[in-house]
Amino acid sequence: MRSLSKSVPGMKKRLSLPPQCPDDLDRPQSYPLKLMQHQKEPTLQLVQKINHIIANNSATTLMLQEIARLLGDAFKVDCCCLVTVSTSEASAESIAVNWCSDEYLAMPHPSQLFSTDQLLMDLPVVQCAAEPFTIEDISTIQNSLVVGCQHLPLPIRSVLAIPTRFAGQNNGVISLIKFQPYNWSESEKELLNFVESSCAIAFSQVSQVQLIAAQQQDLQKSEQHQSLIKQLTILSRSNLELNQMLQLAISSTAESLQADRGLLILLKYTDPLFRTQPKKQIPKAKATIVAEWNRNTPSASKSDVAPQSFLISECGLCQRVFTDSGKAVIIDDSTDLQDTLTAVSLFTLDVLPAVLLVPLENQGKVLGFIVLQQATARNWQLPDLNLVEMVCAQMSNAIIQSQTLRQVQTLVDERTAKLQSSLELQAKLHEKTRQYVEQLRELNHLKDEFLSNMSDRLRYPLTNMQMSIKNLRLPGIQPDRQARYMDILEQECTKEINLINDLLTLQKLESKQERPQFETIDLNTRIQALASNLNAKLAAKTLSINLDLPQDSLKIQTELESFNRILQELLTNACTYSEPETVIHVQAFHRVEQLIDQVIIKVTNIGRGISEEEATYIFDRFRRGKGGRWTPGTGLGLALAKSLVQHLNGAIAVESTQIPDSQQSQVCFTLTLQQFSDESEP
Numbered sequence: 001m002r003s004l005s006k007s008v009p010g011m012k013k014r015l016s017l018p019p020q021c022p023d024d025l026d027r028p029q030s031y032p033l034k035l036m037q038h039q040k041e042p043t044l045q046l047v048q049k050i051n052h053i054i055a056n057n058s059a060t061t062l063m064l065q066e067i068a069r070l071l072g073d074a075f076k077v078d079c080c081c082l083v084t085v086s087t088s089e090a091s092a093e094s095i096a097v098n099w100c101s102d103e104y105l106a107m108p109h110p111s112q113l114f115s116t117d118q119l120l121m122d123l124p125v126v127q128c129a130a131e132p133f134t135i136e137d138i139s140t141i142q143n144s145l146v147v148g149c150q151h152l153p154l155p156i157r158s159v160l161a162i163p164t165r166f167a168g169q170n171n172g173v174i175s176l177i178k179f180q181p182y183n184w185s186e187s188e189k190e191l192l193n194f195v196e197s198s199c200a201i202a203f204s205q206v207s208q209v210q211l212i213a214a215q216q217q218d219l220q221k222s223e224q225h226q227s228l229i230k231q232l233t234i235l236s237r238s239n240l241e242l243n244q245m246l247q248l249a250i251s252s253t254a255e256s257l258q259a260d261r262g263l264l265i266l267l268k269y270t271d272p273l274f275r276t277q278p279k280k281q282i283p284k285a286k287a288t289i290v291a292e293w294n295r296n297t298p299s300a301s302k303s304d305v306a307p308q309s310f311l312i313s314e315c316g317l318c319q320r321v322f323t324d325s326g327k328a329v330i331i332d333d334s335t336d337l338q339d340t341l342t343a344v345s346l347f348t349l350d351v352l353p354a355v356l357l358v359p360l361e362n363q364g365k366v367l368g369f370i371v372l373q374q375a376t377a378r379n380w381q382l383p384d385l386n387l388v389e390m391v392c393a394q395m396s397n398a399i400i401q402s403q404t405l406r407q408v409q410t411l412v413d414e415r416t417a418k419l420q421s422s423l424e425l426q427a428k429l430h431e432k433t434r435q436y437v438e439q440l441r442e443l444n445h446l447k448d449e450f451l452s453n454m455s456d457r458l459r460y461p462l463t464n465m466q467m468s469i470k471n472l473r474l475p476g477i478q479p480d481r482q483a484r485y486m487d488i489l490e491q492e493c494t495k496e497i498n499l500i501n502d503l504l505t506l507q508k509l510e511s512k513q514e515r516p517q518f519e520t521i522d523l524n525t526r527i528q529a530l531a532s533n534l535n536a537k538l539a540a541k542t543l544s545i546n547l548d549l550p551q552d553s554l555k556i557q558t559e560l561e562s563f564n565r566i567l568q569e570l571l572t573n574a575c576t577y578s579e580p581e582t583v584i585h586v587q588a589f590h591r592v593e594q595l596i597d598q599v600i601i602k603v604t605n606i607g608r609g610i611s612e613e614e615a616t617y618i619f620d621r622f623r624r625g626k627g628g629r630w631t632p633g634t635g636l637g638l639a640l641a642k643s644l645v646q647h648l649n650g651a652i653a654v655e656s657t658q659i660p661d662s663q664q665s666q667v668c669f670t671l672t673l674q675q676f677s678d679e680s681e682p
Helices: 034-039 043-056 061-075 116-122 135-149 186-237 242-256 316-323 382-472 479-511 523-532 535-540 560-577 612-617 637-647
Strands: 079-084 096-100 158-166 169-178 261-269 285-294 309-311 329-331 354-362 365-374 519-522 544-548 555-558 583-593 596-607 651-658 665-674
Touching (some): 043 061, 043 186, 061 079, 061 096, 061 169, 061 186, 135 158, 135 169, 158 186, 169 186, 242 261, 242 285, 242 382, 316 354, 316 365, 354 382, 382 479, 479 637, 519 523, 523 583, 555 560, 555 665, 560 596, 560 637
Antiparallel strands (some): 079 169, 519 555, 583 596, 596 665, 651 665
């Protein structure tokens, strides 16, 4: 049974003994029987005064102080001690109240004092009153003397004590003390026995008030604990990052239990299979403080500094969790265990000796610890332990959920990345497939168009040839008409041969079966000769040609046949699509581009413009510009020219510019050729 003694106000002054002869110390003295003051203060009046004090004072130690003073004066004793007695573990702690007479407030002879323990061993201080006490009553009186007189350094020589009973149980002790030997009279015993019931009521009220206060304190703690659990439940359901949640949890727990320091430690095992190892084995694990709270600096966050770590093998305090089969480590005062307790320095047991260390567990595996520390020795109560264990259970679930969510999120991210990559690949494949389909559709369209054009180009000359042959077989045909039909046969046959030769040339150029045969030619002379061959066509369409050639004739290394065919096609195309009475301009000049000598030839005419769409396929075979009047031809001229230009490692481009205030455009074909072949020096 735990007891608490409280000193009464005014008892801090030293008490003095009355002057006396040394011979009188051990001889009992007979005082005049003061109990016969019934003429002045009868017994009933004393009881009434006690009841009056009880009725007009709150049930506190001040009420007991008044009763002790009243009893001390009534019995004319040197000291009166009132002590409440706890009847069960759930009851409030004992309260002791002392009163002493004024003549002992000064003490000139401190050597005359001796302790209460010595008194209890050497003197029969407990004297029976009215009727014999039981052994339990005597034990109650002796314990009350120890509680009530432990702060009373006086030579107690004579005691008259009685236990008070309320509801059939002892609830206090009244002790009348004299500092000299004294023989207690029967009337004094009867009077003490008579006031016992009133004092029992006072003791009962004080105990009830104390018990209610303790229960209210326990209720307040319970409400705080419930509020803490509710707060932690809300935290576990929030979207806070794990370290923030752990920091809030340890700060709330430490503050709720009025600890001076709180730590949350997580373990990282080097052996992932430790949970299958035998019990009471110290694991190979690294402990890291992930959250910390200090009463002196409650706003300090563990994220502000580098995390502190240590090995479990270095800390005997943490090892107890594993050697004690996962039980909490409870240390009220580590100073009593300095020889047997080893802990890492970061626990600072010399400053914070009281420790409560509770493991965070999940399915038998210790995830870490919650540590609460106190600067002074503390008797950790069972409700404190139960609360911390509940917090540990919630934090363990939060840690496992966080780890599981992190693993699931990682897996989801990996699967999402793979799915995204697969979707992107499928999109690329779909786009490629779409492009292939478009290309196939375009090729199919070109094939159909090619076959249609080929059939037209082949059928038309053959039809004319067939008609001429039939006419030649007619009887009696005139010689002039016969000559006419023979000319038609020759012309159409030439067209057919040229068409077939052009197709074969294109096929040969696309297959790149032959390399160009370069030779040096005079550019001015070659252009002039090709232009003169068009004089008849130019005159028929009332066109003229203007040659803008260098004064010093340019020499160029090229394949003569290919060069002639390219320039011939460009000049023929310009003559065909030029408006009547316009001028065709041919310009040639030298240019150096990226240290390469180039020859630029531009053929410009005025006629119908070429749209951007037409410019994309104008160099394709059998493709001709849309709209405008129909012009004869095979549709292979520009396609053949482009293939020949690429055969000579050159480039060709077309540009159409609208003439202001006119429906006509200026169309310019630009031919770019290397002046010298790659195999020769200029």
